[in-house]
Amino acid sequence: MGLFNKIKETFIGKSTKQNEKYVAGLDKSSTSFSEKINSLAARYREINDDYFDELENILIMSDVGVNMVMTIVDEIKKEVRLENIKDPRQINDIIIDKMFVIYANDSIMTTKINYAKEGLTVILMVGVNGAGKTTTIAKLANKMKKEGRSVMLAAGDTFRAGAIDQLDVWAKRLDIPCVKGKEGGDPSSVIYDGVKQAKEAGVDVLICDTAGRLQNKTGLMRELEKMNRIIKKYVPDGPQETLLVIDATTGQNGVNQAVEFSKITDITGIVLTKMDGTAKGGIVLSIKDMLNIPVKFIGLGEKMDDLQEFDLENYIYGLCHDLMGD
Numbered sequence: 355m356g357l358f359n360k361i362k363e364t365f366i367g368k369s370t371k372q373n374e375k376y377v378a379g380l381d382k383s384s385t386s387f388s389e390k391i392n393s394l395a396a397r398y399r400e401i402n403d404d405y406f407d408e409l410e411n412i413l414i415m416s417d418v419g420v421n422m423v424m425t426i427v428d429e430i431k432k433e434v435r436l437e438n439i440k441d442p443r444q445i446n447d448i449i450i451d452k453m454f455v456i457y458a459n460d461s462i463m464t465t466k467i468n469y470a471k472e473g474l475t476v477i478l479m480v481g482v483n484g485a486g487k488t489t490t491i492a493k494l495a496n497k498m499k500k501e502g503r504s505v506m507l508a509a510g511d512t513f514r515a516g517a518i519d520q521l522d523v524w525a526k527r528l529d530i531p532c533v534k535g536k537e538g539g540d541p542s543s544v545i546y547d548g549v550k551q552a553k554e555a556g557v558d559v560l561i562c563d564t565a566g567r568l569q570n571k572t573g574l575m576r577e578l579e580k581m582n583r584i585i586k587k588y589v590p591d592g593p594q595e596t597l598l599v600i601d602a603t604t605g606q607n608g609v610n611q612a613v614e615f616s617k618i619t620d621i622t623g624i625v626l627t628k629m630d631g632t633a634k635g636g637i638v639l640s641i642k643d644m645l646n647i648p649v650k651f652i653g654l655g656e657k658m659d660d661l662q663e664f665d666l667e668n669y670i671y672g673l674c675h676d677l678m679g680d
């Protein structure tokens with residue numbers, strides 16, 4: 355059974371808190387995507403080259419990424435020929451299956467946080483200013499706390515004015531400790547203090563904020579290398595995760611930023627924020643195509659529980675449910 359039918363069977367008529375979040379958070383994207391696909395099917399009596407050109411445009415406009423679009427449309431063309439389908443209204447299932455099959459078949463795309471088997475787990479959060487890093491740290495800390503883990507924060511962004519206080523306010527609200535240094539001070543020494551205090555206190559998870567940018571790329575690379583060295587001294591397997599936060603509303607710019615970040619440090623997962631604010635939900639596929647790094651969390655709104663673990667089937671349902679006869 356293809357993905358389309360599997361998801362239809364799993365989700366239609368079976369509402370859960372998680373798929374409601376995805377449906378609500380992806381509303382802009384899903385309305386835009388399904389309107390375009392339905393309008394395409396209504397305008398073409400039969401599937402021809404012009405139809406495929408328009409389909410390509412729809413996918414590119416949805417931020418799927420040009421290379422990925424070419425591959426997907428080629429696969430759709432092959433299947434349509436093989437099945438001898440002429441009517442555009444009959445290929446919604448093929449479009450969705452081909453869009454996501456590469457992602458779905460990739461076992462590397464695990465979304466679970468890689469917690470240490472025992473002892474401290476260290477998570478480094480990286481990304482440019484304004485991507486939603488601070489609120490993401492708060493949302494992650496809240497989620498982990500709810501799951502029964504003890505969490506500490508380290509305010510390693512000593513570069514941006516106000517970043518330390520902003521994180522500290524969240525820590526107070528969540529009633530968790532936050533290790534701080536001085537604004538303009540050495541970020542790595544904050545991470546050192548954080549790891550040391552987290553070890554001493556027997557905390558489960560230390561989430562470290564880092565600067566979105568330093569004077570230049572080399573500076574940022576050196577700083578992140580230094581942080582990694584310091585963490586490894588105390589937690590040899592750490593950092594267990596380096597999560598890159600990207601603002602989905604920045605589209606292909608965000609993807610390009612991610613490519614640049616992946617050159618300066620090893621990224622283990624992506625947090626895609628503000629998906630509720632974009633109509634171009636295909637960015638997940640673009641990230642897969644350009645980086646092959648799993649999206650681990652997805653921001654579907656401003657509330658604490660709007661940060662959800664990324665789940666491909668919920669995502670496809672959220673994005674494509676109008677095309678599934680819901």
Ligand SMILES: Nc1nc2c(ncn2[C@@H]2O[C@H](COP(=O)(O)OP(=O)(O)OP(=O)(O)O)[C@@H](O)[C@H]2O)c(=O)[nH]1
Pocket residue numbers: 481482483484485486487488489490511514517566626627628629630631652653654655656660
């Ligand atoms: N709608 C929506 N807003 C979000 C989401 N994630 C974050 N935001 C908002 O985005 C804005 C910026 O988030 P911050 O966390 O302050 O930004 P930041 O990335 O920490 O900035 P730096 O500390 O400079 O890196 C805030 O108003 C957040 O509430 C999301 O998934 N959806």
